Amino acid sequence: MGVGGCALVTGANKGIGYAVARALGGLGMCVYLGARDERRGLAAARSLGDDGLDVRFLRLDVTDESGVRLAAKRLDDEVGRLDVLVNNAGVGGGMSPPSATATDQVRQVYETNVFGVVTVTNAMLPLLRRSTAGRIVNVSSVIGSLTHAAAKDDPTGVFPMGVFPTLLEYATSKAALNALTVTYANELRGSGILVNAVSPGFVATDINGNRGTLTPAQGARLVVRMATLGADGPTGVFVGENGTPDGQPLCW
Ligand SMILES: NC(=O)c1ccc[n+]([C@@H]2O[C@H](COP(=O)([O-])OP(=O)(O)OC[C@H]3O[C@@H](n4cnc5c(N)ncnc54)[C@H](OP(=O)(O)O)[C@@H]3O)[C@@H](O)[C@H]2O)c1
Numbered sequence: 021m022g023v024g025g026c027a028l029v030t031g032a033n034k035g036i037g038y039a040v041a042r043a044l045g046g047l048g049m050c051v052y053l054g055a056r057d058e059r060r061g062l063a064a065a066r067s068l069g070d071d072g073l074d075v076r077f078l079r080l081d082v083t084d085e086s087g088v089r090l091a092a093k094r095l096d097d098e099v100g101r102l103d104v105l106v107n108n109a110g111v112g113g114g115m116s117p118p119s120a121t122a123t124d125q126v127r128q129v130y131e132t133n134v135f136g137v138v139t140v141t142n143a144m145l146p147l148l149r150r151s152t153a154g155r156i157v158n159v160s161s162v163i164g165s166l167t168h169a170a171a172k173d174d175p176t177g178v179f180p181m182g183v184f185p186t187l188l189e190y191a192t193s194k195a196a197l198n199a200l201t202v203t204y205a206n207e208l209r210g211s212g213i214l215v216n217a218v219s220p221g222f223v224a225t226d227i228n229g230n231r232g233t234l235t236p237a238q239g240a241r242l243v244v245r246m247a248t249l250g251a252d253g254p255t256g257v258f259v260g261e262n263g264t265p266d267g268q269p270l271c272w
Contacts, residue, residue, distance in 0.1 A: 028051075028054055031056075031110065032061075034225070036225060037053075037054075040106055040247070041075055042068055045075050046073065053077050099147075100147075101147050103154060104154075104155045105144050106156075107137045113188065113193070117186060117188075128189075134193050156204065156213065165195070166272065168270070197217065199272075201216065201256065214253050215256065216246045216257050218261075220234075239261065258271075
């Protein structure tokens, strides 16, 4: 793969998703730029189109099941298949300790980061099954690794040894996303569809008040790599950005 084909990136009007859309478009793919807000989505798609890329705005709020079904129908009508799905849309949570976190706060984050991924993936799978090289990339976080949380050890070096953030809603939503990744990868093993999770690194975007140390383009790099794996590529793995072409394997 690498040239041609059709991709959908959720939450692509800004941040890492926008950079992924730009990079996939630059590889010659037609890219559906998913965004929940029409104005923001159209503006983002237009700016990539102005750079000569085949990028089309697709209205997509991952928490809106009927809207997601409509989006899948549009893809079916216009292209008839999907080669790459990047489940990128995500929200952060609060900073309260778990004991002071309300159930509703957790539910709200899960709606996007977990349930939204199930909704979008299931709606798009019939289209992905028509591809000769379907790829699903779930944009996760090392913060979702139970192994690294238990050891309070961040292999990506963002947090010093012994300081692992206890972000209940966000961290456990990404742990659930990791579990989804393995579960879908197992179901789809042998189908030609590869399903993997990527930790993009600490990227300067709105989700962290732009405190990240990597640019969105750098954060997109490994996502794009996993979205364009060859047929012999892995499935059911979790990799993290570390500046190398294949990233570093991360523990679940
Ligand atoms: N930045 C980092 O350091 C970092 C590290 C690890 C993982 N990640 C993950 O990377 C992904 C992208 O985040 P980012 O850093 O690029 O943050 P961002 O700039 O805040 O972008 C988040 C994107 O998700 C969209 N979104 C939120 N809820 C949505 C919904 N219900 N339906 C559709 N789109 C929705 C946002 O749309 P609106 O503009 O409409 O809000 C926005 O386009 C997230 O999954 C995040 O958890 C980021």
